[in-house]
Amino acid sequence: MTATIVAQQAINGIVLGSLYVLVALGLTLIYGVLVQINFAHADFVTLGAFAAYFVMHALGGQYLLGIVAALLVGAALGWAINITVFAPLRRKGNELLPLIATIGVSVMLQNAMLAWFGPVPYAFETPYSQKVFRVAGTFFTLQSVIIIAVSATTIALLYAFMKFTFLGKALRAVAQDRETAGLMGINPNTLIMLTIVISSALAGMGGAMLAPVLVLTPFAGASVIVKAFAIVIIGGFGNVEGTILAGLLVGLIESFTTQYLDPGLIDIVVFGLLLLMLAFRPTGLISERREENV
Template sequence: MDMFLQQVLNGLTLGGIYSLVALGLTLVYGILAVPNFAHGAFYMVGAFVSFYLMSRLGLNYWLAMVGSGLAVALLAILAERLVFHPLRKSSELHPMIAAIGLLLFLEAGAQAIWGADFHRMPTPYAGIVELGGVSAPLQRLLIIGAAFALVVLLQLFLKFTVIGSSIIAMAQDREGASLMGIDANRVTMLTFGISGLLAAVAATLYAPINLVYPAMGQLVILKAFVIIILGGMGSVPGAIAGGLIIGMAESFGAFYISTDYKDIIAFVLLVVILSVRPQGLFTRELRAS
């Protein structure tokens, strides 16, 4: 039972990070209907900025997270203005190619600035708490608490604020929302900023128990796409549920099967579930069917 609960803890840790990344991807997909492959690069840049602020400038963990979130939010807004906005009226293929190009550009830039080496981000929460026979590192507990607190706050933001309602309206009908007086450009920029912020926070939370390197966003973004397809494209609850499902599946799969197959489990699970329910687990929420 102790080992089972340990895997539940690990699954919640992974699920929290995957949900944050997938939520940012879902918000952007809801507005543009284009998968933003560069979102994995935003995640990577967030980790590097936090690492730099802590290791070079001596900022504490939380200030580094805030600084990283603001920096990546600004980067995401610039990407929307300079890359995606000019292609808004193009076919879906052009923004996808542009997103892949932006991903490669940011990875090359990170390698030129910070090098290709692997880095370990320090954490002030290095202790371990014993919870009924389960060893719970404080950093993992922090990830679980912070990730799901942000998920709840985002849900409240979308449902009970004017700006959140504007994002949902834009995703459902861009032209109709514009006719109602909603500034489409402003909402799109804000959505990209929120998505970049979520990616940076997720990276800063997970980096102390992982490694920081230029290609770290590639596998994460692939799994984020699996999650939003699994949960239903454009569905916020689907992104949350999909993140938890993939996190739990990887944790238990690595323990009971083999760590060698941990990264394959998400894709196998995707095929199995879509064979039974092709539309995903949830219907679209942010985007009209």
């Protein structure tokens, strides 16, 4: 019986954790390549969720197409924030301005969504939430299977892209030494654009799969992003492998805290861990490679 409960909570934790990983990876990629933080990332999550919601309903329950729509909306938002905020401010050479500007973008997007979608929470029911499987005493929905499959595939593709393709290696080169990457014939601005587009697409996609779990309001992303920041710090800023590990860890902590302690204690446990990490291992979980960005 206890083994079943542990297995059940492990599944729940991994489902939640893989969504956190999608959102946190975007933050960590942008930090790794640009040494910048995109505060509007949270709103890209929310907009991805709304895009998935509306596309799914317009197409009569095609949730998977909703996920694709969220990915595209996220990518478009990333492209837009790069040409309006990151690229022009980078030319000015000030490091603080982009950070402040993304806070501005975030406030703007939240209020725009409030105006369009209203403050009343949307019930995001996918056709897969009701399909329940039972395996060896544990329950899971088709929705969780989709979440795990889509997240795992996305993360694996991203990893392979970074590790094995010319463009992925160029992206890591830009993260490690932007000027020298330019000397290789790599246009750093193109790769920075690519990084922001990928990161934002991940955010949108994460939103599409988080929304059925959370309460979908214009502020849905904001509640996730704080945890995503904690994950990025626990994993080591800019460290992709650390972020994946930390995301899953936080997901598991949440589900086991819910089971054995109290759901109200989740944030206390997660942020307690964050404080401990900052105090004793500020470079993150995988600290042998602490200087590697991306």
